[in-house]
Amino acid sequence: MRGVLLEDVSVGFDGVAALSDVTLQVEAGEQLAVIGASGAGKSTLFRALTRSVALGSGRVIVGGHDLYSLSRRRLGELRRRIGTIYQAYNLVPQLSAGVNVSLGEVGGMGSLGTLRAFFAGPDAGLSKRVRAALEEIGLGDKAGVRTADLSGGQQQRVAVARLLVQRPDLILADEPFAAVDPVTTERVLETLLHLNREGAILLANLHDVEVARRFPRVVALREGRVVFDGPPELLTEDELAKIYAGDPHGLENGEDPEFPYARHGIEGSFRLTEGRDGVSSH
Amino acid sequence: MASPHTEHPGIGGAVPRFSWKSSLAVLTVLGLTGYSVAGTNFNIVELLRGTGAAERFVSEMFPPDLSVATLRAMGTGILETFQMSFLGALLGAAVAFPLSALGTQEIATVGASRGERLLLAVPYHLSRMLLNVFRSVPDILWALVFVVALGLGPFPGTLALAVHSAGVLGKLYSETLEAVPARPVQALTATGASDFQAFLFGRLPQAMNGFASLTLYQWECNIRSATILGFVGAGGIGQQILISMNLFDYPKVATLVGATIVVVLLVDRFSAAIRRRLAY
Numbered sequence: 001m002r003g004v005l006l007e008d009v010s011v012g013f014d015g016v017a018a019l020s021d022v023t024l025q026v027e028a029g030e031q032l033a034v035i036g037a038s039g040a041g042k043s044t045l046f047r048a049l050t051r052s053v054a055l056g057s058g059r060v061i062v063g064g065h066d067l068y069s070l071s072r073r074r075l076g077e078l079r080r081r082i083g084t085i086y087q088a089y090n091l092v093p094q095l096s097a098g099v100n101v102s103l104g105e106v107g108g109m110g111s112l113g114t115l116r117a118f119f120a121g122p123d124a125g126l127s128k129r130v131r132a133a134l135e136e137i138g139l140g141d142k143a144g145v146r147t148a149d150l151s152g153g154q155q156q157r158v159a160v161a162r163l164l165v166q167r168p169d170l171i172l173a174d175e176p177f178a179a180v181d182p183v184t185t186e187r188v189l190e191t192l193l194h195l196n197r198e199g200a201i202l203l204a205n206l207h208d209v210e211v212a213r214r215f216p217r218v219v220a221l222r223e224g225r226v227v228f229d230g231p232p233e234l235l236t237e238d239e240l241a242k243i244y245a246g247d248p249h250g251l252e253n254g255e256d257p258e259f260p261y262a263r264h265g266i267e268g269s270f271r272l273t274e275g276r277d278g279v280s281s282h
Numbered sequence: 283m284a285s286p287h288t289e290h291p292g293i294g295g296a297v298p299r300f301s302w303k304s305s306l307a308v309l310t311v312l313g314l315t316g317y318s319v320a321g322t323n324f325n326i327v328e329l330l331r332g333t334g335a336a337e338r339f340v341s342e343m344f345p346p347d348l349s350v351a352t353l354r355a356m357g358t359g360i361l362e363t364f365q366m367s368f369l370g371a372l373l374g375a376a377v378a379f380p381l382s383a384l385g386t387q388e389i390a391t392v393g394a395s396r397g398e399r400l401l402l403a404v405p406y407h408l409s410r411m412l413l414n415v416f417r418s419v420p421d422i423l424w425a426l427v428f429v430v431a432l433g434l435g436p437f438p439g440t441l442a443l444a445v446h447s448a449g450v451l452g453k454l455y456s457e458t459l460e461a462v463p464a465r466p467v468q469a470l471t472a473t474g475a476s477d478f479q480a481f482l483f484g485r486l487p488q489a490m491n492g493f494a495s496l497t498l499y500q501w502e503c504n505i506r507s508a509t510i511l512g513f514v515g516a517g518g519i520g521q522q523i524l525i526s527m528n529l530f531d532y533p534k535v536a537t538l539v540g541a542t543i544v545v546v547l548l549v550d551r552f553s554a555a556i557r558r559r560l561a562y
Contacts, residue, residue: 047472050472050473052468052471052472072398076474076475076476077474078474079471079472079473079474080473080474081474082472082473082474083473084469084472084473086465086469088465090465090466090468090469091466091469092466092483092484092487092488093466093488094487094488094490094491095483095487099483103470103475103483104473106470106475106479106483107473107474107475107476107479108474109479111478114476114478114479114482115482118482118483166473168473
Protein backbone atom coordinates (compact mmCIF):
# COMPACT_ATOMS: atom_id res chain seq x y z
CA MET A 1 0.00 0.00 0.00
CA ARG A 2 1.17 3.49 -0.73
CA GLY A 3 1.52 5.65 2.33
CA VAL A 4 -0.93 7.32 4.65
CA LEU A 5 -1.36 11.06 4.71
CA LEU A 6 -3.35 13.25 7.07
CA GLU A 7 -3.68 16.87 6.00
CA ASP A 8 -4.78 19.49 8.53
CA VAL A 9 -7.17 16.99 10.08
CA SER A 10 -9.46 18.30 12.79
CA VAL A 11 -12.04 16.24 14.65
CA GLY A 12 -14.32 17.54 17.36
CA PHE A 13 -16.82 15.95 19.70
CA ASP A 14 -19.57 18.30 20.84
CA GLY A 15 -17.40 21.31 20.28
CA VAL A 16 -14.38 19.88 22.09
CA ALA A 17 -11.47 19.39 19.72
CA ALA A 18 -10.02 15.88 19.79
CA LEU A 19 -7.65 16.53 16.89
CA SER A 20 -6.61 19.98 15.69
CA ASP A 21 -4.81 20.51 12.40
CA VAL A 22 -2.94 17.25 12.49
CA THR A 23 -0.68 16.75 9.51
CA LEU A 24 1.15 13.47 9.32
CA GLN A 25 2.75 11.54 6.52
CA VAL A 26 3.57 7.86 6.79
CA GLU A 27 5.48 6.16 3.99
CA ALA A 28 4.89 2.68 2.66
CA GLY A 29 6.31 -0.01 4.89
CA GLU A 30 6.99 2.34 7.77
CA GLN A 31 6.74 1.56 11.50
CA LEU A 32 5.36 4.30 13.65
CA ALA A 33 4.54 4.55 17.34
CA VAL A 34 2.05 7.13 18.56
CA ILE A 35 2.30 8.22 22.18
CA GLY A 36 0.54 10.79 24.33
CA ALA A 37 -1.41 11.17 27.53
CA SER A 38 -4.96 9.85 27.84
CA GLY A 39 -7.30 12.12 25.95
CA ALA A 40 -4.55 13.41 23.68
CA GLY A 41 -6.39 12.18 20.60
CA LYS A 42 -4.49 8.97 19.85
CA SER A 43 -7.52 6.76 19.43
CA THR A 44 -9.37 9.44 17.49
CA LEU A 45 -6.44 9.61 15.09
CA PHE A 46 -6.77 5.87 14.48
CA ARG A 47 -10.51 6.06 14.08
CA ALA A 48 -10.08 8.76 11.47
CA LEU A 49 -7.90 6.36 9.50
CA THR A 50 -10.81 3.92 9.09
CA ARG A 51 -13.46 6.65 8.68
CA SER A 52 -15.03 5.61 11.95
CA VAL A 53 -15.39 9.19 13.12
CA ALA A 54 -16.81 12.27 11.43
CA LEU A 55 -14.17 14.62 10.11
CA GLY A 56 -14.34 18.30 11.02
CA SER A 57 -11.93 19.48 8.36
CA GLY A 58 -8.90 18.30 6.43
CA ARG A 59 -8.22 15.25 4.31
CA VAL A 60 -7.25 11.66 5.03
CA ILE A 61 -5.48 9.85 2.22
CA VAL A 62 -5.00 6.11 2.64
CA GLY A 63 -3.25 4.17 -0.10
CA GLY A 64 -3.80 7.00 -2.54
CA HIS A 65 -7.55 7.31 -1.87
CA ASP A 66 -9.28 10.23 -0.24
CA LEU A 67 -10.91 8.18 2.51
CA TYR A 68 -13.81 10.49 3.29
CA SER A 69 -14.99 10.91 -0.29
CA LEU A 70 -15.17 7.22 -1.18
CA SER A 71 -18.49 5.53 -1.88
CA ARG A 72 -19.58 2.93 0.66
CA ARG A 73 -18.56 0.10 -1.64
CA ARG A 74 -15.10 1.51 -2.32
CA LEU A 75 -14.72 2.32 1.37
CA GLY A 76 -15.40 -1.34 2.18
CA GLU A 77 -12.77 -2.42 -0.33
CA LEU A 78 -10.19 -0.10 1.19
CA ARG A 79 -11.07 -1.06 4.76
CA ARG A 80 -10.47 -4.71 3.91
CA ARG A 81 -6.80 -3.81 3.53
CA ILE A 82 -6.72 -2.24 6.99
CA GLY A 83 -6.24 -4.51 9.97
CA THR A 84 -7.01 -3.43 13.53
CA ILE A 85 -6.06 -4.71 16.93
CA TYR A 86 -7.27 -3.17 20.17
CA GLN A 87 -6.62 -2.98 23.86
CA ALA A 88 -9.98 -4.63 24.60
CA TYR A 89 -9.45 -7.29 21.86
CA ASN A 90 -12.92 -6.53 20.45
CA LEU A 91 -13.54 -10.09 19.39
CA VAL A 92 -17.06 -11.48 19.33
CA PRO A 93 -17.05 -13.32 22.66
CA GLN A 94 -19.80 -15.82 21.81
CA LEU A 95 -18.10 -17.13 18.68
CA SER A 96 -15.34 -19.72 18.77
CA ALA A 97 -11.74 -18.59 18.47
CA GLY A 98 -11.56 -20.16 15.03
CA VAL A 99 -14.58 -18.25 13.71
CA ASN A 100 -13.18 -15.00 15.11
CA VAL A 101 -9.93 -15.65 13.26
CA SER A 102 -11.78 -16.48 10.06
CA LEU A 103 -13.55 -13.12 10.28
CA GLY A 104 -10.26 -11.73 8.99
CA GLU A 105 -11.28 -12.86 5.55
CA VAL A 106 -15.01 -12.18 5.80
CA GLY A 107 -14.60 -8.82 4.08
CA GLY A 108 -13.75 -10.52 0.82
CA MET A 109 -16.83 -12.74 0.81
CA GLY A 110 -20.00 -12.13 -1.15
CA SER A 111 -23.42 -12.40 0.46
CA LEU A 112 -23.71 -16.07 -0.43
CA GLY A 113 -20.28 -16.92 0.91
CA THR A 114 -21.08 -15.01 4.07
CA LEU A 115 -24.25 -17.01 4.63
CA ARG A 116 -22.41 -20.24 3.97
CA ALA A 117 -19.70 -19.28 6.46
CA PHE A 118 -22.38 -18.32 8.96
CA PHE A 119 -24.25 -21.59 8.79
CA ALA A 120 -21.35 -23.96 8.22
CA GLY A 121 -20.48 -23.83 11.91
CA PRO A 122 -17.17 -23.43 13.66
CA ASP A 123 -15.33 -26.32 12.08
CA ALA A 124 -16.45 -26.48 8.49
CA GLY A 125 -15.70 -22.80 7.99
CA LEU A 126 -12.09 -23.07 9.12
CA SER A 127 -9.90 -22.77 6.14
CA LYS A 128 -6.28 -23.89 6.08
CA ARG A 129 -5.14 -20.32 6.59
CA VAL A 130 -7.15 -20.01 9.78
CA ARG A 131 -5.66 -23.22 11.13
CA ALA A 132 -2.17 -22.10 10.15
CA ALA A 133 -2.64 -18.71 11.80
CA LEU A 134 -3.84 -20.32 15.03
CA GLU A 135 -0.85 -22.70 14.95
CA GLU A 136 1.49 -19.80 14.41
CA ILE A 137 0.36 -18.00 17.54
CA GLY A 138 0.33 -21.20 19.56
CA LEU A 139 -3.42 -21.66 19.89
CA GLY A 140 -3.83 -24.50 17.41
CA ASP A 141 -5.81 -26.56 19.91
CA LYS A 142 -8.18 -23.72 20.83
CA ALA A 143 -9.95 -23.33 17.47
CA GLY A 144 -13.28 -24.60 18.77
CA VAL A 145 -13.21 -22.87 22.16
CA ARG A 146 -15.62 -20.05 22.87
CA THR A 147 -13.63 -16.84 22.75
CA ALA A 148 -15.14 -15.61 26.02
CA ASP A 149 -13.63 -18.65 27.74
CA LEU A 150 -10.09 -17.70 26.73
CA SER A 151 -7.78 -15.58 28.87
CA GLY A 152 -7.05 -11.98 27.95
CA GLY A 153 -3.64 -12.79 26.55
CA GLN A 154 -5.06 -15.63 24.50
CA GLN A 155 -7.79 -13.37 23.15
CA GLN A 156 -5.21 -10.84 22.03
CA ARG A 157 -3.37 -13.63 20.24
CA VAL A 158 -6.62 -14.61 18.52
CA ALA A 159 -6.91 -10.99 17.38
CA VAL A 160 -3.39 -11.24 15.99
CA ALA A 161 -4.26 -14.48 14.20
CA ARG A 162 -7.17 -12.62 12.62
CA LEU A 163 -4.63 -10.12 11.27
CA LEU A 164 -2.51 -12.97 9.92
CA VAL A 165 -5.51 -14.27 8.01
CA GLN A 166 -6.49 -10.84 6.77
CA ARG A 167 -2.95 -9.90 5.61
CA PRO A 168 -3.67 -6.17 5.74
CA ASP A 169 -1.51 -3.52 4.09
CA LEU A 170 -2.05 -1.13 6.99
CA ILE A 171 -2.13 -2.25 10.62
CA LEU A 172 -3.66 0.01 13.24
CA ALA A 173 -2.77 -1.28 16.69
CA ASP A 174 -4.65 0.74 19.30
CA GLU A 175 -3.04 0.12 22.71
CA PRO A 176 -2.51 -3.55 21.88
CA PHE A 177 -0.39 -4.27 24.93
CA ALA A 178 -2.27 -2.34 27.59
CA ALA A 179 -4.12 -5.36 28.92
CA VAL A 180 -1.79 -8.27 28.29
CA ASP A 181 1.18 -9.81 30.08
CA PRO A 182 4.80 -9.15 29.02
CA VAL A 183 5.19 -12.52 27.30
CA THR A 184 2.12 -11.93 25.18
CA THR A 185 3.33 -8.40 24.49
CA GLU A 186 6.57 -9.74 23.00
CA ARG A 187 4.76 -12.36 21.00
CA VAL A 188 2.18 -9.92 19.62
CA LEU A 189 4.82 -7.29 18.85
CA GLU A 190 6.93 -9.90 17.08
CA THR A 191 4.02 -10.87 14.85
CA LEU A 192 3.15 -7.25 14.09
CA LEU A 193 6.76 -6.54 13.13
CA HIS A 194 6.78 -9.66 11.00
CA LEU A 195 3.73 -8.43 9.09
CA ASN A 196 5.47 -5.07 8.76
CA ARG A 197 8.55 -6.70 7.27
CA GLU A 198 6.27 -8.30 4.70
CA GLY A 199 5.20 -4.84 3.59
CA ALA A 200 2.41 -3.63 5.86
CA ILE A 201 2.52 -0.17 7.37
CA LEU A 202 2.42 -0.49 11.15
CA LEU A 203 0.90 2.26 13.26
CA ALA A 204 0.84 1.48 16.97
CA ASN A 205 -0.77 3.53 19.67
CA LEU A 206 1.26 2.93 22.81
CA HIS A 207 1.02 4.00 26.41
CA ASP A 208 4.36 2.41 27.20
CA VAL A 209 7.20 4.71 26.17
CA GLU A 210 9.76 1.92 26.50
CA VAL A 211 7.96 -0.13 23.88
CA ALA A 212 7.56 2.97 21.72
CA ARG A 213 11.34 3.47 21.79
CA ARG A 214 11.71 0.25 19.86
CA PHE A 215 10.04 1.89 16.86
CA PRO A 216 12.21 3.85 14.41
CA ARG A 217 9.80 6.78 14.44
CA VAL A 218 7.70 8.15 17.28
CA VAL A 219 4.90 10.70 17.02
CA ALA A 220 3.53 12.32 20.13
CA LEU A 221 0.13 13.94 20.47
CA ARG A 222 -0.83 16.46 23.08
CA GLU A 223 -4.29 18.01 23.24
CA GLY A 224 -4.97 16.92 19.69
CA ARG A 225 -1.81 18.33 18.17
CA VAL A 226 1.39 16.69 17.01
CA VAL A 227 4.09 17.89 19.43
CA PHE A 228 6.87 15.47 18.55
CA ASP A 229 7.78 13.60 15.40
CA GLY A 230 11.13 11.94 15.11
CA PRO A 231 13.41 9.06 16.04
CA PRO A 232 13.25 7.80 19.62
CA GLU A 233 16.78 9.06 20.35
CA LEU A 234 15.46 12.61 20.29
CA LEU A 235 12.78 11.68 22.81
CA THR A 236 14.53 13.15 25.83
CA GLU A 237 13.20 13.39 29.35
CA ASP A 238 12.39 17.04 28.66
CA GLU A 239 10.39 16.14 25.57
CA LEU A 240 8.47 13.48 27.49
CA ALA A 241 7.76 15.90 30.31
CA LYS A 242 6.24 18.26 27.74
CA ILE A 243 4.25 15.51 26.08
CA TYR A 244 2.73 14.27 29.30
CA ALA A 245 2.48 17.64 31.02
CA GLY A 246 -0.90 18.33 32.51
CA ASP A 247 -1.94 14.72 32.41
CA PRO A 248 -4.41 14.16 35.23
CA HIS A 249 -2.31 11.27 36.47
CA GLY A 250 0.59 13.62 36.87
CA LEU A 251 -1.52 16.15 38.66
CA GLU A 252 -2.79 13.62 41.13
CA ASN A 253 0.65 13.40 42.64
CA GLY A 254 1.11 17.11 43.04
CA GLU A 255 0.13 20.41 41.58
CA ASP A 256 3.13 20.61 39.28
CA PRO A 257 1.95 19.94 35.75
CA GLU A 258 5.39 20.49 34.32
CA PHE A 259 7.05 17.48 35.75
CA PRO A 260 4.91 14.39 35.90
CA TYR A 261 7.41 12.22 34.10
CA ALA A 262 9.94 12.42 36.89
CA ARG A 263 7.46 10.76 39.19
CA HIS A 264 6.39 8.03 36.85
CA GLY A 265 9.71 7.68 35.12
CA ILE A 266 11.27 5.70 37.92
CA GLU A 267 9.65 2.56 36.61
CA GLY A 268 10.41 3.77 33.14
CA SER A 269 6.94 3.18 31.85
CA PHE A 270 3.60 4.87 31.74
CA ARG A 271 0.41 3.04 32.46
CA LEU A 272 -1.92 5.86 31.81
CA THR A 273 -4.95 4.26 30.31
CA GLU A 274 -4.95 1.12 32.33
CA GLY A 275 -8.42 0.07 33.32
CA ARG A 276 -10.00 3.13 31.77
CA ASP A 277 -11.09 1.82 28.43
CA GLY A 278 -13.50 -0.87 29.47
CA VAL A 279 -10.95 -3.63 29.10
CA SER A 280 -12.30 -7.08 29.82
CA SER A 281 -15.76 -5.58 29.74
CA HIS A 282 -17.06 -8.73 28.16
CA MET B 283 -28.71 23.56 62.24
CA ALA B 284 -30.13 23.27 58.75
CA SER B 285 -29.55 26.57 57.05
CA PRO B 286 -30.52 26.44 53.40
CA HIS B 287 -28.28 29.24 52.23
CA THR B 288 -24.86 28.09 53.35
CA GLU B 289 -22.24 27.61 50.70
CA HIS B 290 -21.97 23.89 51.36
CA PRO B 291 -25.49 22.55 51.80
CA GLY B 292 -25.89 19.38 53.86
CA ILE B 293 -26.06 16.07 52.07
CA GLY B 294 -29.39 15.01 53.54
CA GLY B 295 -30.99 11.58 53.70
CA ALA B 296 -32.58 9.44 51.03
CA VAL B 297 -35.92 11.24 51.22
CA PRO B 298 -35.82 14.41 49.16
CA ARG B 299 -36.19 17.67 51.05
CA PHE B 300 -38.92 20.16 50.44
CA SER B 301 -38.83 21.66 47.00
CA TRP B 302 -41.42 23.23 44.75
CA LYS B 303 -40.92 20.52 42.19
CA SER B 304 -41.59 17.62 44.56
CA SER B 305 -44.57 19.40 46.14
CA LEU B 306 -46.02 19.93 42.72
CA ALA B 307 -45.54 16.25 41.90
CA VAL B 308 -47.29 15.19 45.11
CA LEU B 309 -50.18 17.58 44.45
CA THR B 310 -50.51 16.27 40.92
CA VAL B 311 -50.70 12.66 42.09
CA LEU B 312 -53.30 13.58 44.73
CA GLY B 313 -55.36 15.49 42.19
CA LEU B 314 -55.30 12.68 39.67
CA THR B 315 -56.29 10.22 42.39
CA GLY B 316 -59.38 12.22 43.30
CA TYR B 317 -60.28 12.73 39.66
CA SER B 318 -59.98 9.00 38.91
CA VAL B 319 -61.91 7.93 42.01
CA ALA B 320 -64.74 10.21 40.98
CA GLY B 321 -64.63 9.04 37.38
CA THR B 322 -64.70 5.31 38.18
CA ASN B 323 -67.28 5.48 40.99
CA PHE B 324 -64.67 3.82 43.17
CA ASN B 325 -66.37 2.87 46.39
CA ILE B 326 -64.93 0.66 49.14
CA VAL B 327 -68.28 0.49 50.95
CA GLU B 328 -69.95 -0.96 47.90
CA LEU B 329 -67.21 -3.56 47.58
CA LEU B 330 -67.79 -4.65 51.17
CA ARG B 331 -71.56 -4.64 50.73
CA GLY B 332 -71.20 -6.86 47.66
CA THR B 333 -69.40 -9.61 49.57
CA GLY B 334 -72.60 -11.58 49.88
CA ALA B 335 -72.83 -12.20 46.16
CA ALA B 336 -69.14 -12.98 45.93
CA GLU B 337 -69.43 -15.41 48.79
CA ARG B 338 -72.29 -17.17 47.08
CA PHE B 339 -70.31 -17.37 43.85
CA VAL B 340 -67.24 -18.77 45.55
CA SER B 341 -69.13 -21.23 47.72
CA GLU B 342 -71.04 -22.51 44.71
CA MET B 343 -67.67 -23.29 43.06
CA PHE B 344 -67.00 -25.87 45.74
CA PRO B 345 -66.61 -28.73 45.52
CA PRO B 346 -65.13 -28.39 42.03
CA ASP B 347 -66.55 -30.60 39.33
CA LEU B 348 -64.11 -33.46 38.85
CA SER B 349 -66.28 -35.62 36.63
CA VAL B 350 -64.64 -37.36 33.69
CA ALA B 351 -66.43 -35.16 31.17
CA THR B 352 -65.22 -31.97 32.84
CA LEU B 353 -61.68 -33.28 33.19
CA ARG B 354 -61.65 -34.22 29.54
CA ALA B 355 -62.92 -30.76 28.58
CA MET B 356 -60.26 -29.28 30.83
CA GLY B 357 -57.57 -31.37 29.16
CA THR B 358 -58.53 -30.34 25.65
CA GLY B 359 -58.89 -26.73 26.71
CA ILE B 360 -55.47 -26.66 28.33
CA LEU B 361 -53.83 -28.42 25.40
CA GLU B 362 -55.43 -26.04 22.95
CA THR B 363 -54.30 -23.04 24.99
CA PHE B 364 -50.81 -24.46 25.10
CA GLN B 365 -50.73 -25.07 21.36
CA MET B 366 -52.10 -21.61 20.60
CA SER B 367 -49.54 -19.90 22.81
CA PHE B 368 -46.62 -21.91 21.47
CA LEU B 369 -47.49 -21.45 17.82
CA GLY B 370 -48.25 -17.79 18.45
CA ALA B 371 -44.83 -17.19 20.00
CA LEU B 372 -43.04 -19.14 17.27
CA LEU B 373 -44.79 -17.39 14.39
CA GLY B 374 -44.35 -14.08 16.17
CA ALA B 375 -40.62 -14.71 16.53
CA ALA B 376 -40.34 -15.70 12.89
CA VAL B 377 -41.98 -12.46 11.79
CA ALA B 378 -40.23 -10.35 14.41
CA PHE B 379 -36.71 -11.44 13.54
CA PRO B 380 -36.38 -10.00 10.01
CA LEU B 381 -38.32 -6.88 10.98
CA SER B 382 -36.11 -6.26 13.99
CA ALA B 383 -33.00 -6.76 11.87
CA LEU B 384 -34.26 -4.04 9.54
CA GLY B 385 -35.30 -1.94 12.52
CA THR B 386 -31.79 -1.86 13.98
CA GLN B 387 -29.91 1.38 13.55
CA GLU B 388 -26.46 0.77 12.16
CA ILE B 389 -24.04 3.34 13.47
CA ALA B 390 -21.50 2.69 10.75
CA THR B 391 -22.70 5.50 8.54
CA VAL B 392 -19.95 7.99 9.36
CA GLY B 393 -19.20 10.04 6.29
CA ALA B 394 -22.12 8.56 4.36
CA SER B 395 -23.85 11.01 2.07
CA ARG B 396 -27.31 12.37 2.77
CA GLY B 397 -28.80 10.16 0.09
CA GLU B 398 -27.20 7.04 1.50
CA ARG B 399 -28.47 7.89 4.97
CA LEU B 400 -31.98 8.39 3.63
CA LEU B 401 -31.82 5.08 1.84
CA LEU B 402 -30.83 3.36 5.07
CA ALA B 403 -33.54 5.14 7.06
CA VAL B 404 -36.45 3.96 4.93
CA PRO B 405 -36.49 0.25 5.88
CA TYR B 406 -35.68 1.20 9.45
CA HIS B 407 -38.70 3.42 9.90
CA LEU B 408 -41.01 1.16 7.90
CA SER B 409 -40.27 -1.89 10.02
CA ARG B 410 -40.42 0.10 13.24
CA MET B 411 -43.83 1.46 12.24
CA LEU B 412 -45.17 -1.97 11.36
CA LEU B 413 -43.94 -3.41 14.65
CA ASN B 414 -45.53 -0.54 16.56
CA VAL B 415 -48.90 -1.23 14.96
CA PHE B 416 -48.62 -4.95 15.76
CA ARG B 417 -47.70 -4.22 19.33
CA SER B 418 -49.91 -1.33 20.30
CA VAL B 419 -53.13 -3.17 19.42
CA PRO B 420 -53.77 -5.60 22.32
CA ASP B 421 -54.00 -9.28 21.43
CA ILE B 422 -57.65 -9.45 22.48
CA LEU B 423 -58.49 -6.81 19.86
CA TRP B 424 -56.52 -8.72 17.25
CA ALA B 425 -58.53 -11.79 18.29
CA LEU B 426 -61.79 -9.90 17.72
CA VAL B 427 -60.58 -8.87 14.28
CA PHE B 428 -59.56 -12.39 13.31
CA VAL B 429 -62.72 -13.97 14.78
CA VAL B 430 -64.80 -11.64 12.64
CA ALA B 431 -62.70 -12.45 9.59
CA LEU B 432 -62.21 -16.21 10.08
CA GLY B 433 -64.95 -17.35 12.46
CA LEU B 434 -64.73 -18.85 15.94
CA GLY B 435 -62.01 -21.24 17.10
CA PRO B 436 -58.38 -21.48 18.08
CA PHE B 437 -57.01 -20.54 14.67
CA PRO B 438 -57.95 -16.84 14.86
CA GLY B 439 -56.71 -16.84 18.45
CA THR B 440 -53.34 -18.20 17.37
CA LEU B 441 -53.07 -15.56 14.66
CA ALA B 442 -53.93 -12.85 17.18
CA LEU B 443 -51.20 -14.06 19.51
CA ALA B 444 -48.75 -14.30 16.61
CA VAL B 445 -49.35 -10.73 15.47
CA HIS B 446 -49.12 -9.24 18.92
CA SER B 447 -46.07 -11.37 19.77
CA ALA B 448 -44.39 -10.24 16.56
CA GLY B 449 -44.86 -6.64 17.61
CA VAL B 450 -43.56 -7.12 21.13
CA LEU B 451 -40.68 -9.40 20.17
CA GLY B 452 -39.69 -7.23 17.23
CA LYS B 453 -39.26 -4.24 19.47
CA LEU B 454 -37.41 -6.20 22.13
CA TYR B 455 -35.20 -7.96 19.56
CA SER B 456 -34.13 -4.73 17.93
CA GLU B 457 -33.44 -3.17 21.32
CA THR B 458 -31.30 -6.18 22.18
CA LEU B 459 -29.46 -5.87 18.88
CA GLU B 460 -28.78 -2.22 19.48
CA ALA B 461 -27.67 -2.70 23.08
CA VAL B 462 -25.05 -5.31 22.18
CA PRO B 463 -21.44 -4.23 22.93
CA ALA B 464 -20.55 -2.09 19.94
CA ARG B 465 -16.78 -2.50 19.79
CA PRO B 466 -16.61 -5.99 18.28
CA VAL B 467 -19.10 -4.84 15.65
CA GLN B 468 -17.11 -1.69 14.91
CA ALA B 469 -13.94 -3.76 14.71
CA LEU B 470 -15.57 -5.74 11.92
CA THR B 471 -16.80 -2.72 9.96
CA ALA B 472 -13.47 -0.95 10.38
CA THR B 473 -11.78 -3.80 8.55
CA GLY B 474 -14.16 -3.91 5.65
CA ALA B 475 -17.08 -6.11 6.68
CA SER B 476 -20.34 -5.04 5.09
CA ASP B 477 -23.31 -4.05 7.25
CA PHE B 478 -24.81 -7.45 6.58
CA GLN B 479 -21.64 -9.24 7.64
CA ALA B 480 -21.18 -7.07 10.72
CA PHE B 481 -24.78 -7.84 11.67
CA LEU B 482 -24.44 -11.56 11.09
CA PHE B 483 -21.11 -12.09 12.82
CA GLY B 484 -20.97 -9.14 15.21
CA ARG B 485 -24.45 -8.28 16.46
CA LEU B 486 -26.40 -11.48 16.08
CA PRO B 487 -24.13 -13.85 18.04
CA GLN B 488 -24.05 -11.38 20.90
CA ALA B 489 -27.84 -11.04 20.91
CA MET B 490 -28.78 -14.72 20.50
CA ASN B 491 -29.15 -15.63 24.17
CA GLY B 492 -31.23 -12.53 24.70
CA PHE B 493 -33.49 -13.52 21.83
CA ALA B 494 -34.07 -17.00 23.24
CA SER B 495 -34.83 -15.60 26.66
CA LEU B 496 -37.23 -12.99 25.32
CA THR B 497 -39.03 -15.52 23.16
CA LEU B 498 -39.56 -17.84 26.11
CA TYR B 499 -40.92 -14.96 28.12
CA GLN B 500 -43.29 -14.05 25.31
CA TRP B 501 -44.50 -17.63 25.24
CA GLU B 502 -45.22 -17.32 28.95
CA CYS B 503 -47.23 -14.16 28.32
CA ASN B 504 -49.06 -15.88 25.47
CA ILE B 505 -50.22 -18.67 27.78
CA ARG B 506 -51.78 -16.08 30.04
CA SER B 507 -53.29 -14.18 27.13
CA ALA B 508 -54.56 -17.34 25.45
CA THR B 509 -56.76 -18.10 28.44
CA ILE B 510 -58.50 -14.77 27.94
CA LEU B 511 -58.86 -14.94 24.16
CA GLY B 512 -61.55 -17.59 24.53
CA PHE B 513 -63.85 -14.90 25.93
CA VAL B 514 -64.16 -13.45 22.44
CA GLY B 515 -64.54 -16.87 20.92
CA ALA B 516 -60.95 -17.42 19.89
CA GLY B 517 -60.55 -20.90 21.34
CA GLY B 518 -58.61 -22.25 24.27
CA ILE B 519 -59.68 -22.88 27.84
CA GLY B 520 -61.15 -19.38 28.11
CA GLN B 521 -63.92 -20.30 25.75
CA GLN B 522 -64.92 -23.21 28.00
CA ILE B 523 -64.74 -21.03 31.10
CA LEU B 524 -67.06 -18.52 29.44
CA ILE B 525 -69.55 -21.21 28.42
CA SER B 526 -69.63 -22.71 31.91
CA MET B 527 -70.05 -19.25 33.41
CA ASN B 528 -73.01 -18.56 31.18
CA LEU B 529 -74.55 -21.90 32.22
CA PHE B 530 -73.96 -21.02 35.92
CA ASP B 531 -71.92 -24.22 36.16
CA TYR B 532 -69.61 -22.80 38.82
CA PRO B 533 -68.05 -26.13 39.95
CA LYS B 534 -66.85 -26.64 36.40
CA VAL B 535 -65.53 -23.05 36.30
CA ALA B 536 -63.56 -23.82 39.46
CA THR B 537 -61.89 -26.83 37.86
CA LEU B 538 -61.03 -24.95 34.69
CA VAL B 539 -59.68 -21.88 36.48
CA GLY B 540 -57.67 -24.06 38.86
CA ALA B 541 -56.14 -25.96 35.96
CA THR B 542 -55.28 -22.68 34.24
CA ILE B 543 -53.48 -21.40 37.31
CA VAL B 544 -51.49 -24.62 37.63
CA VAL B 545 -50.44 -24.58 33.98
CA VAL B 546 -49.45 -20.90 34.05
CA LEU B 547 -47.38 -21.45 37.17
CA LEU B 548 -45.70 -24.52 35.70
CA VAL B 549 -44.79 -22.76 32.46
CA ASP B 550 -43.52 -19.76 34.42
CA ARG B 551 -41.23 -21.95 36.47
CA PHE B 552 -40.02 -23.91 33.47
CA SER B 553 -39.28 -20.86 31.39
CA ALA B 554 -37.65 -19.02 34.28
CA ALA B 555 -35.32 -21.97 34.84
CA ILE B 556 -34.25 -22.03 31.20
CA ARG B 557 -33.86 -18.26 31.06
CA ARG B 558 -31.61 -18.34 34.11
CA ARG B 559 -29.29 -20.66 32.24
CA LEU B 560 -29.37 -18.45 29.17
CA ALA B 561 -28.41 -15.42 31.19
CA TYR B 562 -24.88 -16.81 31.64
